[in-house]
Amino acid sequence: MKRKIVSVLMCATMTAALFAGCGGGGDTQASGDAAKTDDTAKTDDAASDDAADDAAADDAAGDDAAADNAGGSDGAITIGFAQVGHESDWRTASTKSCQDVFSAENGYDLQFVDCDNDSAAQIEAVRGFIQQAVDYIIIDPIVSTGWDTVLTECEDAGIPVIIIDRTIDDSDKYVSWVGSNFKTEGLAAGEWLKAYAENKGISEINALVIEGSTGASATIGRTEGFKEIADANGWTIVDSQSGDFTEAGGQEVMESYIKSYEGKFNVVICQNDNEAFGAMTAMKNAGIEYGVGKDVILVSFDACTAGLEKVMSGDINADFECNPLAAPDVEKVIKQLQAGETPEKEVYMTEHWYVNEDVLSSITVNGEEQALTVVTQEIIDAQY
């Protein structure tokens, strides 16, 4: 197919340029973290010659057959994956899940771009995948808006897009979204705190919130859910600032909170485990005791392995899981598309609410009874 030959040649050039300056790398990104790419595709001249030969062979077999034969020059299904970044343990697990499933051994050619929390770079990474004429594009959107233009470009290029984890709120030009209900996570944290405070005879809640990255749907949902319960129960949210889902961010915000509010709070809500680790360091350095049976109740989200270790030790009172292992469900969507079937628009991940103490058996979230799971070593050993 002529389009394929031109695309492949353009792609080889564009890919080299793209990976040189995209995703938080190059001279546009202050962070200094170069884009981390795991380019398993052949993008050198030899590869484009091979692809040209294959495409010519395809032409001989007729465009229709070639059009149906999704796949790179070696028959692999080519996937472009624009990942948020590398900010947390959760993110590392999410990336590994995709790299494990979409491997060469499994018949895939994964073009991975770490966009280093840079929304502009993420849009350019998607445009690079269009230039490469990949078969599918996976996006974990850093922020939930600003997507319709580039998703329209994907649609015009005939490349199906699958969204994982965070949501896109200003366009529906994608096949499926695989992820979690972040507002439910926030509601669950609020409902647990309400039941836990009642069980412990704590009548007043003065909470500090360390939010995730600004504009991320995970941040928006968790903030909204917890605030709904706080408002319904007359709690005070003393302050709520972004720690950007990082350990350094969590420590920095907590240090600032301690300066402003020491002695005026009894709950700290961290919107991911890495922020909680940073908040712990800040409180420990200030001599503030946190965790089970201490002055400050510490709540977290994600429930990564290191987070669950802190729950079992009693440093974190409760940890609300956000499952990062979306790739198997994404592969199911791709296989349905390959078979000409129509996947579900939304696929929700299974998640658990982890606690240290066995003082509450369940909580009611959105009117539904949901179990609480006391963390054990066996659970930790099996976690992501």
Ligand code: GZL
């Ligand atoms: C949530 C995910 C968030 C995690 C953080 O689905 O997008 O981003 O909670 C990660 O750990 O940085």
